[in-house]
Amino acid sequence: MTNLIEIENLGFDYGDRPLLSAINLHFPRNKVVAVMGGSGSGKTTILRLIGGLLTPRSGQVRLAGEVIGKPGSTALYKQRRKMGMLFQHGALFTDLTVFENVAFPLREHTTLPKSLLHDLVLLKLDAVGLRNAAHLKPAEISGGMARRVALARAVALDPQLIMYDEPFAGLDPISMGVTANLIRRLNDALGSTSILVSHDVHESFEIADYVYFLSEGHIVAQGTPTEMMASTHPYVEQFVHGKAEGPVPFHYPGKSLARDLGMNEA
Amino acid sequence: MMSNLIVRTITQLGRWVRVSVIELGLAFRTLCAIVMGGLNLWKRPRLVTTQLHFIGNYSLIIILVSGLFVGFVLAYQGYYTLSRYGSAEALGLLVALSLVRELGPVITALLFAGRAGTSLTAEIGLMKAGEQLAAMEMMAINPIHRVLAPRFVAGFIAMPILAMLFTAMGIGGGYLVGVQLIGVDEGAFWSQMQAGVDLWDDIGNGIVKSIVFGFAVTFIAIYQGYQAQPTPEGVSRATTRTVVLSSLMVLWLDFVLTALMFN
Numbered sequence: 232m233t234n235l236i237e238i239e240n241l242g243f244d245y246g247d248r249p250l251l252s253a254i255n256l257h258f259p260r261n262k263v264v265a266v267m268g269g270s271g272s273g274k275t276t277i278l279r280l281i282g283g284l285l286t287p288r289s290g291q292v293r294l295a296g297e298v299i300g301k302p303g304s305t306a307l308y309k310q311r312r313k314m315g316m317l318f319q320h321g322a323l324f325t326d327l328t329v330f331e332n333v334a335f336p337l338r339e340h341t342t343l344p345k346s347l348l349h350d351l352v353l354l355k356l357d358a359v360g361l362r363n364a365a366h367l368k369p370a371e372i373s374g375g376m377a378r379r380v381a382l383a384r385a386v387a388l389d390p391q392l393i394m395y396d397e398p399f400a401g402l403d404p405i406s407m408g409v410t411a412n413l414i415r416r417l418n419d420a421l422g423s424t425s426i427l428v429s430h431d432v433h434e435s436f437e438i439a440d441y442v443y444f445l446s447e448g449h450i451v452a453q454g455t456p457t458e459m460m461a462s463t464h465p466y467v468e469q470f471v472h473g474k475a476e477g478p479v480p481f482h483y484p485g486k487s488l489a490r491d492l493g494m495n496e497a
Numbered sequence: 498m499m500s501n502l503i504v505r506t507i508t509q510l511g512r513w514v515r516v517s518v519i520e521l522g523l524a525f526r527t528l529c530a531i532v533m534g535g536l537n538l539w540k541r542p543r544l545v546t547t548q549l550h551f552i553g554n555y556s557l558i559i560i561l562v563s564g565l566f567v568g569f570v571l572a573y574q575g576y577y578t579l580s581r582y583g584s585a586e587a588l589g590l591l592v593a594l595s596l597v598r599e600l601g602p603v604i605t606a607l608l609f610a611g612r613a614g615t616s617l618t619a620e621i622g623l624m625k626a627g628e629q630l631a632a633m634e635m636m637a638i639n640p641i642h643r644v645l646a647p648r649f650v651a652g653f654i655a656m657p658i659l660a661m662l663f664t665a666m667g668i669g670g671g672y673l674v675g676v677q678l679i680g681v682d683e684g685a686f687w688s689q690m691q692a693g694v695d696l697w698d699d700i701g702n703g704i705v706k707s708i709v710f711g712f713a714v715t716f717i718a719i720y721q722g723y724q725a726q727p728t729p730e731g732v733s734r735a736t737t738r739t740v741v742l743s744s745l746m747v748l749w750l751d752f753v754l755t756a757l758m759f760n
Contacts, residue, residue: 282634282635283634284631284634284635303530303639308637308639309637311634311635311636311637312637314635314637315635316632316635318628318631318632319628320627320628322627322628322629322631322632323629323632324629324632325627325629335636336636336638339636339638339643340636340637381632388636
């Protein structure tokens with residue numbers, strides 16, 4: 232089997248609002264796949280559906296051929312042992328130090344000797360450039376640093392599948408480049424599969440093998456970064472080149488400004 | 498027009514019943530999961546002792562000070578009433594019975610809901626808002642077992658101990674005011690208490706009450722935190738609900754338990 236994750240006819244609603252409609256996505260093993268799209272297009276929801284944090288309305292998500300288990304089921308917890316996820320805001324445990332945060336999954340799931348666990352955590356922190364911040368609490372580091380600690384925690388158990396939710400948001404240019412390279416290197420070194428949800432076209436295209444574009448609940452375009460750069464699809468063109476004009480309106484749909492200001496519309 | 502109103506009222510009532518049944522079922526299911534998680538905690542006692550420290554030790558000051566003042570007031574009020582009937586020497590018995598059977602468990606539970614309950618709700622609610630519980634889920638760790646169960650067991654253990662300390666402080670306060678300040682005979686104060694307080698009927702009942710209150714207050718607090726909307730307003734509302742629901746539950750349970758204990 233070449234695909235680690237297969238999503239078939241997936242549908243999901245938030246209350247009465249349909250978010251995803253019959254989408255199909257495939258994430259091949261050992262590849263970095265980016266899922267891109269505007270805010271509110273359902274990118275993070277896809278990660279949550281893969282992780283079993285949400286249940287689809289229709290369709291299914293399969294991990295290595297097995298359908299993702301029901302919430303709270305033993306099967307789901309077993310499948311999650313193969314996953315790592317970097318949350319958008321890090322989701323670090325605020326009562327633990329940086330070191331303890333990275334050590335947390337190792338302590339919970341392994342019986343490694345203390346010294347080995349210590350060395351392993353320091354190596355993970357070293358990879359994200361925060362070995363010397365090991366003693367600090369999350370409140371004492373910046374948002375970007377917190378995201379890098381969360382990245383070290385997400386890969387602590389060397390998972391088969393690593394999901395990144397906006398890994399570049401709020402990072403300075405140096406950290407952004409280092410993080411992008413790290414995602415690629417980790418993927419190749421661990422032989423894992425990475426799903427990258429991001430707005431950042433430049434960094435994502437740099438490291439991704441394949442890209443899906445998501446809009447209004449559908450996959451509107453897909454291909455390699457080179458193909459996407461050359462694409463003439465109006466949505467891709469607007470998104471990749473950051474144009475104000477295009478199929479995606481900048482303004483939330485509704486009344487015009489002139490009407491709101493009580494002026495006659497021409 | 499009238500028929501529309503009737504239909505709407507019945508619909509709303511039906512919706513309310515359905516939502517209440519779902520809520521109750523969800524709470525019961527969560528409670529079962531917490532208890533199951535709690536049973537496995539003997540393998541990791543440190544998780545419980547850490548929470549016991551936060552929940553129990555940090556509530557100690559308010560419990561001890563409140564117990565002392567309640568004892569002071571009880572002695573004054575008791576002496577005022579008893580002396581009118583020439584029974585001032587029974588002050589020790591009155592103070593002890595009031596505290597052991599009733600005021601100790603009830604006031605401790607109300608203070609516990611305000612001090613530890615709100616802190617538990619806010620902590621768990623903020624963990625949810627900060628996606629810490631979701632992160633734990635994604636690490637294949639059940640947050641009910643890892644976060645909720647240790648707090649529940651710690652609250653369950655801490656509450657009876659705090660109630661006993663409250664009662665002991667209250668009796669001490671009663672002694673200070675009754676014997677040292679007002680001048681009730683010291684021998685009568687202690688001997689009446691010793692003769693009149695039954696180990697099982699009085700102290701046992703008080704301990705049973707405090708265990709039940711500990712169970713109820715801790716569960717309400719952690720469940721409200723776990724079910725809180727992951728927003729600042731949601732956590733704030735959940736914290737308020739913890740105090741209101743816990744207080745009402747304690748008073749209702751106190752009535753039920755007292756009625757059962759008096760047959």
